[in-house]
Amino acid sequence: MDMKNSSPRRTFFTQASAGVALLALAPGVRLVDLALARAQDEPASAAQRWGLLVDVDRCVSGCDACVSACNTEHGLGDSERPQTDAQWIRKVDLVDHNTGRQLSLPLMCQHCEEPPCVDVCPTGASFRRADGIVLVDKHTCIGCRYCMMACPYKARSFIHEDLTGQKTHAPRGKGAVESCTLCVHRVDRDESPACVEACTDAGREALVFGDINDRNDPLATQLAETTTRELRADLKLNTAVRYRGL
């Protein structure tokens, strides 16, 4: 399964009734169903655990390719009130005052295996999908923001005002909490998250996406062969986002 080179795909309205699911756009027209790791009608499975590796040594201060790609992908941040815009990824710059070493890294939902946001949610809106992606079901979210308080990484945002111009694949609205979905809509069609693609396109390759459970996956290999760490490992949340060079 090649995560990085998947071609853009289009769904046509006529296909819903024709029963044909998806077609790839020319050139190289093909039936995508044949290439999908998981059939469209198959639920996400615990056989996979999707994760991210952030190579801090490759990330640079001032670059926000991942943040902009995320904003564009999900239609975030185009209101006139940047103070209250949702942030699914934030760039954090760190300085070690003893040595003067400077670091820059993206911080997003860490897709915890033991997510505090899910523990505290009174409605079951916060949940962890079988393949490890932590999401908010906005149909059930009541906007109480307990999860925002519980998240040690401040990964979640609350939508304060009416939104317009949402994307079909990223429904969002006032009164619900949201956070990084690991681009679940892209993952479900075998593509990597928008941030990972953007980082690679920017020539930095500081982000690696993949399946932690698959020993042959580039991500799993890197996790096995190099030293990486969880942020706030002391909390024992077993995060799916790992950092190297930190």
Next chain:
Amino acid sequence: MIWGDLIERGCKWLSRAMRVVVMTIALSLGTSVIEAYAEVSQPVFPSARGEQCVEPVDIMRRDHFEFLKHQRDKTVREGIRTPRHSLAGCIDCHADKDAQGRFVPVNAKGQFCQSCHVYAAVKIDCFSCHAARPSERVSQSP
């Protein structure tokens, strides 16, 4: 007791007086109200693209929300993205284009979702979060 009787009689008189007032108003407006009522006709909306709906029309009319809700849980919770009962699928077929060839939101006045929901007096909440036009991918197709 006497006070009680008086109050009761007063109330009866008041309610009779009110009825007279209401009747008078109703009579003066009556004809136009009845006419307006008679004018409520079946909703009219643009016809859909595609050959046929994913379910028989009479079933869809009554139960479309059951399908949507079932699919919504499957998609959000389990990642099942079959197009058959997806809201995006409905919009892809039912969104109309304006004179300039641009898609009109399905919840705009006179459009597919809105016209029936106005007729049935049921508020649609989908489109405070969901896109009411087809996705960019579909918009590019003829």
